[in-house]
Amino acid sequence: MKKVPVLEIFGPTIQGEGMVIGQKTMFVRTSGCDYRCSWCDSAFTWDGSQKPDMMKTDEIVDRLNDLAPGRYSHVTISGGNPALHEGIGHLVQTLKQQGIKTAVETQGSTWQEWMLDIDEVTLSPKPPSSNMKTNWQQLDFYVERLKEEGKGQASFKIVIFDIEDLKYALAVHQRYPHVPFFLQAGNEDVKEADDQSVRDRLLTKYEWLVDTVTKSEDFNNVKVLPQLHALLWGNKQGV
């Protein structure tokens, strides 16, 4: 069994984004990412500023139970890009055996077979403002495998900063019309320490996105969401 590089374990808190928004959940955040998005809000997972612990499944589960004995039934595995780590498969199996649901988010650049055991897979390919390039063939492969073999639900979540990002989102939505589709207002202040200022800018951006999407004929069956954790706690880590 391979160990997993874990950067932080925290909770219970709520999932602030995407298809399971509001869900009471624990977070296991892995380190490492194959991307370098210009606006990454978890650059500490890959910029060398924080060191991960190499952890076995049992150690991760023990830590979850120490933090929240009897107080969770859902675990979110986040990153960085958790799909870099094969060892997560064993963790997911172990949690499943205890009746605990799992969710994961990845940009979809690397595949792991354990994706098929996850209850809620959020695919978040990155729009032009990130300065990253999408590998569409790899994304096709993801969607196919999850559709044909996955037991859980999959959805897309695209972070939007501007009109170019929305054009990109439309290409994703049109390529995979049957996959539930979420648009998320981008956080332009990932280094801002003042919560009120983060909140105001986020809501302004969210209002712009709602306004643009509701006026559009291109996006009808979509959900438009802000980041609830950022509205509550600004850019604080570990909440």
Next chain:
Amino acid sequence: MKKVPVLEIFGPTIQGEGMVIGQKTMFVRTSGCDYRCSWCDSAFTWDGSQKPDMMKTDEIVDRLNDLAPGRYSHVTISGGNPALHEGIGHLVQTLKQQGIKTAVETQGSTWQEWMLDIDEVTLSPKPPSSNMKTNWQQLDFYVERLKEEGKGQASFKIVIFDIEDLKYALAVHQRYPHVPFFLQAGNEDVKEADDQSVRDRLLTKYEWLVDTVTKSEDFNNVKVLPQLHALLWGNKQGV
């Protein structure tokens, strides 16, 4: 075909609450309610201050298409209590034939057969702070019928103002453990005109609810949400 008393038709906007939070949708708001919740945020639907139009299905659909030609695929029927009106069944059938999804919210005090045709039914029985009393037998009947015959999804959404409300929510959650369960922070300022003040109080209440729920062993598989439309637009009607 019975006409429906319609108070307002608006959109596209987003659904700000519950199981389809963030969804781009049109709203058809019916008038009339058999409840008088102390904190009702749509008292204008039943307090006589605004008069409904008695509308046929075709008139409602025409109005939707005038407002948003080609720009919607989802309609939310809200109130008041829409389940008072038999005529909504014909509207739901007509929308369905056009490939349009429908959602409804009701406290679950009155049943209509057209509930079985709705894609997303939100049941929002009212906690003690409302001063209303729940008819549990009627709620049992609702959950049974929707589970056995409904083609869509059903969920509970309980508005929470205080600890007594949370105890009530727990009774609902334990009585129907298999129904997806949402808790919503109550809006204490339904008459406040200052958006910033509404926003601040809502987020404070939401943070309290998140904090209480994450510390509790009673609520694990739950989602905790604010009202997004109130965060954006305060108490404005018709957005």
